[in-house]
Amino acid sequence: MKNRLAAETSPYLRQHADNPVNWWPWNAEALVAARAQDKPILLSIGYSACHWCHVMAHESFEDEATARLMNEKFICIKVDREERPDLDKIYQLAHQALTRRGGGWPLTVFLAPDDLAPFYAGTYFPKEARYGMPPFAYVLEQVRGFWDTRRDAVRAQNETLLEFLANHDASDAHAGALDDTPIRAALAQIEQGFDREHGGHLGAPKFPHCAEMELLLNIDSADARAMVELTLARMAEGGIHDQIGGGFCRYSVDERWEIPHFEKMLYDNAQLLPLYAEQAGHAGLARDLVAWLLREMTTPAGGFYSALDADSEHEEGKFYLWQREEVRALLDDEELAVAERRYGFDRPPNFEHHAWNPVAAMPVAQIAAELALAPGETQARLASARAKLFAARAQRIRPGLDDKILTAWNALMIAGIARASRSLAAPPLMGLADNALDCLHASAWRDGRLYAAAGERATRFPAYLDDHAFLLDALLECLQCRWSDHDLAWAMQLADTLLERFEDREHGGFFFTAHDHEKLIQRPKPFADEALPSGNGVAARALQRLGHLLGETRYLDAAERTLHIAYATMTQMPAACATLQRALDDFLHPRTLVVVRFDSVEENDTWQAALRAAGDSRGIDAYFVPDHAGDLPGAIAAQTYIAGGVAYVCRGTQCDAPLRDASALRLP
Secondary structure (H helix, E strand, O other): OOOHHHHOOOHHHHOOOOOOOOOEOOOHHHHHHHHHHOOOEEEEEEOOOOHHHHHHHHHHHOOHHHHHHHHHHOEEEEEEOOOOHHHHHHHHHHHHHHHOOOOOOOEEEEEOOOOOOEEEEEOOOOOOOEOOEOOHHHHHHHHHHHHHHOHHHHHHHHHHHHHHHHHOOOOOOOOOOOOOHHHHHHHHHHHHOEOOOOOOEOOOOEOOOHHHHHHHHHOOOHHHHHHHHHHHHHHHHOOOEOOOOOOEOOEEOOOOOOOEEOOEEHHHHHHHHHHHHOOOOOHHHHHHHHHHHHHHOEOOOOOEOOEEOOEEOOEEOHHHOEOHHHHHHHOOHHHHHHHHHHHOOOOOOOEOOOEEOOOOOOOHHHHHHHHOOOHHHHHHHHHHHHHHHHHHHOOOOOOOEEOOOEHHHHHHHHHHHHHHHHHOOOHHHHHHHHHHHHHHHHHOEEOOEEEOEOOOOHHHOEOOHHHHHHHHHHHHHHHOOOOOHHHHHHHHHHHHHHHHHHEOOOOOOEOOOOOOOOOOOOOOOOOOOOOOOOHHHHHHHHHHHHHHHHOOHHHHHHHHHHHHHHHHHHHHOOHHHHHHHHHHHHHHOOOEEEEEEEOOHHHHHHHHHHHHHOOOOOOEEEEEEEOOOOOOOHHHHHOOOOOOOEEEEEEOOEEOOOEOOHHHOOOO
16 A cells, blocks of 8 residues: 555655655654654655665565564654755754764654654665675664663753754954955965865865856856866866756766766756856857757746656666667767767776766867768767657656756756856747746736646745745846846845745845744755855845845845855855855946836847947846836836937946947946
8 A cells, every 4th residue: 555655746755655654744743743652753855866765765664574664663754855954954053963974865853752853863874884884774773772771861862952952153243344355265265175186175075166167157257167178178078067958967977977877856957057148159059058948848838847867777877878789780980980989988997887977078170080081971860869868768667757847946047047048149049938927827826826836736835045046046147138027026025035035134134934834843045056046145135136226225135134144154164155255246346237218129129239249248237128117116116118228337336428339338
């Protein structure tokens, strides 16, 4: 018989519906049952694309004897960390405090039933003793024995831990004027840990760290730009980049970006898309990424799915790997000569079981020289080979798809598409972004409230800080591609919600959960970037941009309060707070704001061309507002149309005289 997870919205939870474990979802009934039976809670947190989550499920949760022990001694709760990032943040931090090391997934935490404080924590536990870890059954016996026989010690430890959690995000606001000390410290820290050969951080595993690259590009420094260019180039050449089908995997297990954990996450690709679109020489890769997104990750309703699993047929990476004989059978001799050099099939296998994960092993120009071919002919043969490999791969059993439509992750991708649309001069891309916005508005926005996922049961999960901040940022990016009174109004509603329901009104900054959220053992106020950019950092940047556009000091003041309260953390962990450093940079050096009022297609085209010719647009926010727009709020209402078109250019609170000559537009 299926357990209680069969009716859940999460594909990850439903994957465990046939386990012999008597799983509960996280809900009031499960917590009441734990208290009534005086049983500790075994809390297991993971996500569908997680390889080691699948391993532990297969070894232990599908095993009758292990499940019997779990059911007998614990109330077992399974959580999808993507639906409940609040729980994940809290119990990852608790794991770090209890074990003195970083966490990860699967996260395995044992909670006292009355106060929900964890008294023992780990990540993956093997069924049999290995990797220097005890067998999971032994852990279950020992933890329950400790709870039964040493309850006072558990209580004392829990009190200490709860005090730690309560004070973790507490800090005094910076009293003085804000300065660039944390930004300079972040740059120095990034430079010190930079891999000059392969890009990214020194050592392995290697993650993209997109927020750091965005900060480096904000800094007017050739060295900073060079670090980004090297990292993006090496990632593009590596096996973390799907050379055959496009898109990027989550991280590389080696320092060369060659062998990834093969899960593909929407949020990684959302952050990488604009970085590649904005860098010279990578337009083709950015277009391939969009093609992958459209082909494999776009829902019928226009939103975007969450992730593709690392595994297929119970093997990690099987969908993406090749045998040399298979490649030779698919390609003719001319195609093979090019493809084996390009993808490394002529080199020793780079994966277990004598398999190859394709990399960009040799530049196309070098291949052309070795084979005495014209560059165009080399490219044509490579394209033909790639198409055949892609078609053959498409016949394989595919990795699992996590079909959740998560608001925050969709918002990241919407913003990335909007930026790519501008960088690639490809306005049709905005159709993807607009469809996704429509999906979120129709399915994740109910009665003036945002929810963390789109769908019929969206109201189960109230939206978090990231959902509001990322969507506000996405709307501002979209408004720079095409004007929409509706999107501006929605952006203002989201900004007001951040101030009313998330801001720490006493100290500044934004809590991860709203004021009326379920009461948990901690209310996080996170400043550091993780796999996603910091919600506080994105909120501080977006509120400044919207505040300057509208002349709304409430938004500007809230952003400044955030920077003051986060300043100490930004100084202590500068590189980890890269998104907040960007917000601080925007505060110290306000972005140039350009509002163009126009009345015809010809006027719009003239001013668009002038903006492109005026200089680097990275530090620019430009909005093209038609004269027929509706009732405009705030400062935009005073920026009226003048025949022939007019540009209003401001930097912070300092504005130039209205500019009527498009050819005279100059940007810093």
